[in-house]
Amino acid sequence: MSRGVSIIEARIADTADGWRLDRALADAVPTMSRERLKALISSGQVTGPEGLARDPARKAPGGAVFSVAIPEPEPAHNIAQDIALTVVFEDEHLIVIDKQAGLVVHPAAGNLDGTLVNALLHHCAGQLSGIGGVARPGIVHRIDKDTSGLMLAAKTDRAHEGLARQFKSHSIDRRYKAIVSGQLKTSEGTVNANLGRSSTNRKKMAVVREDQGKHAITHWRKLHQLRDASLVECRLETGRTHQVRVHMASIGHPLVGDPVYGSTRPQHRQLLATLGFQRQALHAAHLGFIHPVKSHALAFDSEIPADMQELFDTLVV
Template identity: 70%
Template sequence: MNTGVSIESVTISGEASGWRLDRALAHALPALSRERLKTLISAGHVSDAAGVPRRDPAEKTIAGATFAVAVPAPKPAHNVAQDIPLAIVFEDEHLIVVDKPAGLVVHPAAGNFDGTLVNALLHHCRGTLSGIGGVERPGIVHRIDKDTSGLIVAAKHDKAHEGLAAQFKRHSIDRRYRAIVAGLPNPTSGTVDAALARSATNRQKIAIVSADRGRRAVTHYRLVEPLAGASLVECRLETGRTHQVRVHMTSIGHPLLGDPTYGRLRPPITATLARLGFARQALHAAHLGFVHPVTSATLAFESVIPADMQGVIGALRL
């Protein structure tokens, strides 16, 4: 017997009678997405009670019928698992929510092939990853900049990954950031609705562009606390584009403190940040809310503003 394959036995329930085979199996096997099951069916990995492969995902099912689903073991990820400490906010067999510190890169890329959140999750979740698209890896559905701290969710299997991705696509994920920005926003609450794309002059930067040239981006902001020459604001993301908060707040004249790419700060603020040793954008993913993609439970998590940002707030408090 091939030890690299697990066999899942499924009996079609009365509720699923008459459904497509891929849909009925996805209903019975929550760790496998419908797309993954379509692939398995087409490849001949699903057999009926007589051992005959059923290769048509659209085949209608009958209550009481039994099927054997042969699930190949996920292929090892090409990234290396590394024992990097993680602050786990929530975890079950389907997903994990991490409170990421500033300085930790989320995904391996040029210049950061290891020491990332993915490397840490591969170690922490070893033996529990069912595979995303057949590969043993965590499903990262959104990212946070290296020097932004706060909450991020990752899926452990296809079904959870698919469900979370759908919520991000619908913009139904509740994401709220705390940011320390220069000056006092006027009005103290509002919405920035401006499309974003890579800058034509600097590929390392994101720029506001016309609607036909970029992707729509919407940020709702409100004042939380006025500070000396600055403000603590909450930014609720309706969309989640690269550098969205940083570019949008700069566009209305209130760049984030410590932002090396978009910030243009006055000398008193610059001197305060230097004295405190604060050398990153003052941005923290403080709230994350979503519907659990498998259990349908409504989940919401909060993360306290980290000590370095608290130090800046304390130094500028009126």
């Protein structure tokens, strides 16, 4: 049985004139990833003023309109699993989860099940956004496996599209609480530094030159002075991979317990071992956005989990 196809019209912005076609279309259609559009172009699903466009690298003319044919989502191959979730809010359009540390978001090599996707497939059976190529939960942002806190997923395509627009415009209010090493000399500050893949380790992110990577801004403020550490709130103006972890490390205050971007101080090493604390001390504590369908403001807060609270209590001066 053949799958249906939906057609969307995408106008290339004047400011995107001369960009690669896949990049320009991703700018014009924020609900679709560049990789997804690249695959659709290569498979002959995109038509422009000059006919079929099969080269993702061709230059896109500003103002041109392209038709993108999107096949209906294929059935998900992920297994629905009855994994306990802390649901903060849910309606017919979206769901907000308070994710526990250690829970992987998407299945991947080495983590094919036991993920948030598997849990949502069970919890939201039959009610998931199909945007993205397969019928899987419409997770519009991620947090790291070992970061705890608030996450948002779309249950309908309309909600997914609306939330994607808010994430692209950086209007989502996301605030993290982190315990960082060292004593911050000022009460607040801003890190404005582009992020990209590390040139020495492609699995890591790093601060890169202004003409490289992606624009990234983190606003931080000190909440409590601890013993050779500080509790800070980090508000994300942008949302890049590992942004808080890399930005705080770049100013000499890596997250306590961070195995990738931090070097554990001798005075903390024994404490972390005693507490059994084996992750970066980072928690997604606040999430605010406009409901993508009903248009009213929503805001949610999450208290830091027990393991991070125990670490905080032990470090109190």
